[in-house]
Amino acid sequence: MIQFFQIYKTYPGNITALINISFKVEQGEFVFITGPSGAGKTTLLKLIIRAERPDQGEILVNKRNIARLKNSQIPSLRREVGFVFQDFKLLNNKTVYENIALVLRAMGHKKREIPKRVRQVLRVVGLEEWVMKQPPLKLSGGEQQRVAIARALTNTPPIILADEPTGNLDPDLTVDIMDLLEKVNTLGTTVVVATHDTNLVAKYQKRTIPLYKGNVVG
């Protein structure tokens, strides 16, 4: 569950990102955050994982008030929230297996558990075992985004945030990735997708939180 209470955020140089934002996303819900570039979508997602702090207001994520979270508590928050990026953010000097294994190691998984877990999450996102030994750049854009989603799912987080996850993909692959996120959602994971793609929002018929110049509109 994610809940924003009257959130304000301004960046240095008096650049207003969010103004008086309040909303609630229930456990297991699929929500689109929509709006043009500069509307405040990415800032909103960053606030959820405490990559940014609000100037004012309170944010509850899985019953934690993250605006008041201590720095030492941030890692445990982030282990409950998977993040998918537009540019995938995969390490191109490592194989697909190493990309996912590194995250599992960082989360404290034991060495012997890792190969099994990597295979599991790759199966969930529809990738075959041969991709494990490949560097990300040898895969197609859609496959890379699947690897990124697999990485976000490694710790079976209750929430997945995706920031323009289809922004770099062609229409066919966009559908594949959105179907995958929908599948993840049906397994009980809360999914929040930030996108400027109005066609996508129209196609999937989910609840939307429309942003414009830092305000919730409509």
Added chain:
Amino acid sequence: MGAGYLIRRTFGVMKENGATHVLSIATIAIAFFLFASFLLLPLNFTSFIEAWEKKVQIILYLKDGVGEKKVLQLTQELQREEGIREARYISQQKAMESFQRDLAGYGGLLKGLKQETFPASFEITLQERFRTPHRIRSLAARLDKIQEVEEVQYGGVWLERFSLFLYTLRWGAWILGGILIVIIVSVTANTVRLTLYNKRGEIEILKLVGATDAFVKLPFYLEGGLQGLFGAGGSILLLFILFHFFSLKVSPYVNLYFGQLHLYFLPPNLIAWILGIGVIAGLLGGLLSLRKPARI
């Protein structure tokens, strides 16, 4: 995070920027080599001084005409003097005999020499704890004030200067050491910073997926420490090779001119200190470069 995994990750990070790390370790090694050399030189010169100190004696040359009674009195006075182990009187006659014995091969030249030519003297050997340049000098100055004494010789003026040189060298080593530590910290900090820059993508991902600060930062601290350790270790190895070469090839010639010279390499405790300083300076470099953690 297990120690084995931490070490593997650290070496992985270092391998990725291999050339930068090799250069950085080489720079640290050169800095430590200078420091270790400055420590090694006084160590060996000190053993040379200690050998001299064992042989040191003071010779008091007496004025002409000092009578037997006065000699006896002087002998007693000298033996009461603090720091003197033995005061042996060498009469003019004995001095001449000794001279003739030493130059026996030049018989012709020695003809006609009279014993009055040779001054009577006292050969003074010192107690062990008085065999330091400073104490010898102060004792010699006291003895020079005796009315019957013409001249005091202790052959150690140059040694005093040499001792001062060693003192300067020793202090120089520590001052140089201080400067070198600043250099090492700065070199390590810059290399770790470069690694941080190259790994910023990985750090960002690790932080976003919930890696702890320790998981993210420890390899970089360790990287700094290892650079310091390898640099210091490399410098000791280089110094040892040069020392070995000097002992084998050069020291026989040195011995020929200066007598038996015992060469010593750095003792194990000093080597441990140098390695320890290397590790601490490296860790400090790592610490400095991570002072402002990535804000993610």
